């Protein structure tokens with residue numbers, strides 16, 4: 485089932501999994517139009533009552549090779565800052581999506597491509613993918629959240645090593661460092677990622693959103709506010725039908741049937 489389609493982005497829905505596919509040959513480089521379409525595509529996936537998890541991937545043998553350098557060359561300071569705010573906004577909305585998001589890294593994820601993957605909750609990569617922030621080699625810095633999210637993911641020394649050298653990680657290195665959750669051969673990546681995402685579709689949508697909000701609160705407002713968010717989430721969830729259903733199903737030794745309310 486098609487949820488969204490434009491020149492460069494489509495969203496299909498199958499078995500409760502929405503798949504957002506970026507298609508802008510030759511390397512899926514990001515420009516304003518593509519970011520606008522990506523925003524609308526992810527919003528359509530989040531809005532659909534039939535999607536319970538969201539995959540983001542690219543066509544061809546590259547995930548996303550970054551912002552479109554040809555477009556960047558036309559920018560001055562003010563328009564660069566404006567583009568930075570646009571791309572940060574899109575990626576922040578992806579990070580804040582109420583449903584679990586999975587980056588299916590089908591090839592190089594460089595610059596804005598890795599920053600897009602970093603905005604997703606889970607990352608699976610193909611074995612020959614490279615993941616890096618090469619902006620320093622352009623005399624720039626990542627402008628789509630990469631300095632923040634890479635440091636959160638790897639810690640300051642490893643993040644600065646990548647940021648200051650611009651040297652990408654191989655997928656196996658990214659796995660060892662915990663930057664990705666799994667690495668697969670190209671023939672298996674799509675199926676493995678889809679099956680993982682599908683395994684979540686019978687789960688409790690409200691609790692998924694709450695768990696993500698707790699983690700994000702720690703990252704944005706600190707640990708103490710994260711503790712408070714946990715308590716608030718429990719208070720909200722216990723009074724929902726799903727909160728009752730999960731406990732009742734356990735006591736009745738049956739599978740729960742969560743309905744997202």
Ligand SMILES: CCCCCCCCCCCCC/C=C/C(=O)SCCNC(=O)CCNC(=O)[C@H](O)C(C)(C)COP(=O)(O)OP(=O)(O)OC[C@H]1O[C@@H](n2cnc3c(N)ncnc32)[C@H](O)[C@@H]1OP(=O)(O)O
Pocket residue numbers: 510511513549550551552553554556557558559560564565567568571592594595596597618619622624625626627628
């Ligand atoms: C005047 C200065 C103004 C600066 C303004 C800055 C504004 C900043 C605002 C905020 C930015 C947001 C944050 C994001 C920033 C970025 O993402 S910067 C870009 C980071 N990415 C890269 O540096 C990757 C560059 N590409 C490569 O390293 C390689 O191309 C590759 C992806 C590893 C593939 O290599 P290879 O297989 O050898 O193929 P190539 O021949 O190199 O490339 C194939 C064609 O694709 C074109 N291309 C590649 N990457 C890009 C890209 N990012 N943008 C546009 N086009 C790209 C490449 O030119 C080739 O095209 P053709 O020659 O026409 O075939």
